[in-house]
Amino acid sequence: MKIRLDSTCALVIVDVQNDFCPGGALPVRDGDAVVAPLNRCAAFFAQAGALVIATRDWHPPDHCSFREQGGPWPVHCVRGTPGAAFHPALRLPAGAVVLSKAEGPKVESYSFFGEPGLERPLVERGIRRLFIGGLATDYCVKCTALDATRRGLETFVFADAIRGVDAQPDDSARAVEQMKAAGVKLVTVEEAAEAAA
Numbered sequence: 489m490k491i492r493l494d495s496t497c498a499l500v501i502v503d504v505q506n507d508f509c510p511g512g513a514l515p516v517r518d519g520d521a522v523v524a525p526l527n528r529c530a531a532f533f534a535q536a537g538a539l540v541i542a543t544r545d546w547h548p549p550d551h552c553s554f555r556e557q558g559g560p561w562p563v564h565c566v567r568g569t570p571g572a573a574f575h576p577a578l579r580l581p582a583g584a585v586v587l588s589k590a591e592g593p594k595v596e597s598y599s600f601f602g603e604p605g606l607e608r609p610l611v612e613r614g615i616r617r618l619f620i621g622g623l624a625t626d627y628c629v630k631c632t633a634l635d636a637t638r639r640g641l642e643t644f645v646f647a648d649a650i651r652g653v654d655a656q657p658d659d660s661a662r663a664v665e666q667m668k669a670a671g672v673k674l675v676t677v678e679e680a681a682e683a684a685a
């Protein structure tokens with residue numbers, strides 16, 4: 489990776505919430521395995537002067553994505569509940585920005601891009617490169633990465649800090665191929681750590 493991490497870079501930690509981890513309402517297999525590598529990333533990104541963002545699903549109890557409302561998912565990440573909290577081992581550095589998405593009953597957002605106001609921190613800080621990890625590869629990670637490239641941001645996804653739902657076998661593998669085809673670069677946490685040094 490021929491770049492240096494600096495204040496034009498941002499780390500986006502996508503939806504590392506209890507409900508998406510083992511034991512949660514909509515668990516991703518091994519979802520909690522992303523916590524340690526993302527904690528490492530958050531530390532060296534902050535050290536390099538890069539912005540650290542953590543997104544979260546923050547739904548009302550009657551959200552349109554829930555089966556009771558005709559949506560595809562079980563009730564998950566209801567704002568203010570333990571299931572919506574970040575995984576307890578996730579460590580966000582001082583100055584990290586938390587972005588809550590899909591807060592309206594009729595608003596579904598796999599990506600924070602497109603929700604009014606949520607892109608503001610990127611614009612205000614002149615962010616040009618986004619590094620993405622978290623949950624889930626085949627939904628929110630994929631949508632966030634694709635939206636970022638569409639907006640002209642140089643976009644990286646951490647191959648070793650994402651996990652997928654795989655409702656259909658190989659959904660995650662397909663998501664990775666789709667991201668690559670759109671120009672997203674797959675990198676490892678170690679490669680980014682070297683770029684921060």
Ligand SMILES: [Zn+2]
Binds near residue numbers: 564565
């Ligand atoms: Zn959701």
